[in-house]
Amino acid sequence: MKIPLEGEVRKPSKTMAGVTPLTVVVEPRKCNHGTCVYCPGGEKVPQSYTDKSPAVMRALMLEFDPLEQVRVRLKAFRVMNHPTDKIELIILGGTFMQYPKEYRDSFIKACYDGLNGVNSKDLEEAKKINESAKHRMIGMCIENRPDNCSENEIGEMLNYGCTRVEIGIQMPDDELYRKTNRGHSVRDVVEASERLKSAGLKLGFHIMPGLPYSNEEKDLKLFKEVFDNPEYRPDQLKIYPCQVIDDSPLARIHQKINFKPYDTEKTQEILEKMTMMIPEYCRTMRVMREIPPDRLVSGITRIDIRRDVEKNLRNKGKVVQEIRMRELGFNKQYFKEIDSKVRLKVTEYEANNGKEFFLQFVNKDNILFGLLRLRFSNNGFMKELEGAAIVRELHTYGKALEIGEKGERGQHTGIGKKLMKEAERISKENGFGKIAIISGVGVREYFFNQGYILDGPYVSKTLI
Template identity: 40%
Template sequence: MSNSDHAQITDDVSRWEAAKKETPETLAIAGKILDDVIAGEDVFKAIRSHPIPDRGHISKSSLITVYRARVAAGELAEDAGLYLKLRMKPSRTLSGVTTVTVLTRPFPCPGECIFCPNDARMPKSYLPDEPGAARAFQNEFDPYRQVRSRLRAYEAVGHPTEKIELLILGGSWTSYPIEYRERFIQRCFDAMNGVDSSDLAAAQRLNESAAHRNVGLVVETRPDELDPAELKELRRLGATKIQLGIQSLDDRILKLNRRGHTVREALSAVALCRAAGFKIVLHWMPNLLGATPESDAKDFARLWSADRGGLGFCPDEIKIYPTQLVKNAGLYQEWIEGRYRPYDTETLIELIAAVKPTIPPYCRVNRVIRDIPSHHVVAGNRRTSLRMDIQRRVRENRQTCACIRCREIRGQPVSPEELTLRDTVYQAAYAEEHFLQFVASDDKLAGYLRLSLPKAERPDVGIDELANAAIIREIHIYGQSLGVGEEADGAAQHIGLGKRLIERAVEIAAENRLPHLAVIAAVGTRGYYRKRGFRDGNFYMIRDVFSDNDRGENSAIQ
């Protein structure tokens, strides 16, 4: 990136921050807008009706400020419905947690992929004006500043911040020096805790009872960067979910695009992650060099279990990242010389709309396109509303998608009597998986638990406490993210679904003669699991399945 580009981004961010600053004038306008909303006016219509002279419109954070001030002064009674109307994008926290994304500093990547953007000022594959990357760039990639600024931004618009999933991006996490990785995560915890710590372990202990508790920690890396020792290190750091860029399930395509690993290596990495209890997010890229829409559709089918014609990757979540042609990637030269042709928007919509209904109900589709600003895209699709276009096409084709995201109950009130506990069993590579889910009559998903039962041929991750143990890899209860101990009528997070799911997991472990139930607990959830019979281990929390009386009558698989 040139100095002029750097200056432009900095200027844009500065102007944006200046526009957000509250003044007596903007607060007065916000008060008028709030009055209109209380009187029944639509929030966005009210905002447009009261522009700031020469400065655009009031932000929702200003409306929240005025609302809180009036409640504190006794001028307005607390009104949950009004507060919800004023909040910006409540859907951000309807999945049950609030996600804070941070980026690591630029660092050499071991890969030589021809499709990755290359910008010397950014971590590999990121551009400085992508939304999350721009925030990191503005904060000079400082982990503490990134987390604190994001928490303040969420709080300013009324989002709960008690339950935080920390998403660490920036290329191949495992290729960074261990000292940097440990310090980076420690400072993220310091930001959530609100105090500085002496070391990572101290920061983690503080977070167990902090105001902003870490309920999930996600890193991304390459399949060929993982081994049992690395997985142990990730657990020590507190990681619970791993994003892996597999990109394609065709060795020919991987080689053409200089990915640097094989399909077999990718499957081995996924099996290792599963055996260690991690949640697994896979990145898949249609329209790589050498691919066609027809080959991509066949490639996608190979992701799933053998009974579906697949290889057993069976990801818990997937990010579909159609290849986007940018100038500072090696693929650009292939296009210039006529060896690469990007799909047009219609072709992409047709392809993804065809494969999306085939996704099993245990998988969540996080993305169907990257947030690369359209001015970077040289040729091919530039449309950023691809998800909506795909959903529309699926409906036009009279099909449905049963993935988790399409079934989340979100803010819908629920009662236990309305829900059915369903056990979806599937065979992943070297493990039997149980996807326990509470569903409403319309198949909407209120909560789920991922339970992994190891097979004899599973890879050895070298962690003694996982021997003869079923592993809870995830518990997730949907509905608006609530504070710890906070209640809301009919909220799925507070009708005891988590406890019921755990007890069913104990029963399944007993049925399979496994004496222990392990859980890959995030730092901020340790207290929750202790209350439910789990004790602290070195890397996991453990609960005994059998009592002393029946322990001798049951033998575990070897």
């Protein structure tokens, strides 16, 4: 790694959205249902990954030791001059909730210990220490399958401090699921989505256009359905067009079934159309898997195609609603001067048997300075959420700042507090006597200072 000059931030886009994402990888293990037709890995590296992706290479070097992975990554962020006080932990590899409980529990505890710099006696102690540690876990993302999101499993994830769950839905169609050996149904996706959101979690979908037995028309129709149908409506997406990767079942059968992935031009065209369908409450976290070219049997090698998609849409003057393209940090490259006069915009929509309020602070150019997701649903199974409105996300934008440091715009300028006040007002107006927030362990202090108390895996407040 090239050592940065003094004060130079290497790869600034990493922390542009306001948090520092730290990826850890679990040890290899095969999924219980078998292998989805396009999925590599599972023997020496976790299923669905190759040994050439940077996070997996680091994990391999460290024998998948979670504590060491956290320590090494923190050190790298420091060298690259990124802030390390607000960490979002991303747990990669296969289906986390299918790993034995003992492994999961010790993995998560070790991640907290790595951030805290001390060995705790158990997970509870590790979480407690992290509430005021130097490197605080402000969010945790777990990759999972839709059929591993039972009430019990969600309870366990919440206990770990998880704030976001990503499930692979590829394209929601039972026939495609059967033909690609997904091993779950559309119903599983619908039920998991409702349970996850009603427990206050942020919901991410992994989408895969270009599957065998699909086509462009079907892909676009199903993608539209993901937002038209209130049974889906995710908060976030990762879009991974199907590729033929060696070591996957598809590599063995693609010629026999006459399968060809979309070429670069078609992929870009479809991604542009999809981007235009994404509503204002959804963020595209990533486009394209990081598959090294020598592992591709067939498929495109342009892992940075997203840049061309975004550039093309901008050049065509398209008005994109998707979150990332509207974020403050992202837009600094396009605007010499960003107007910091912001207004509050509230959008209501039905989703997963509940009502969502999407609150945003935007300026006249629709640039996003902060957002909050508030949900009303009567179907929560967490006892702490009985009769409570739940805030599933509070995010202010701008470069990640150290805790306590004062920002010019976005983070630490009071936008978070204003969003919370508005969420409390809306909840009260709608007859809720309590508001709960899902908060990473390391953000609890922020809410304690605003009168919230610890309430199971949440922080909450009585509305009077």
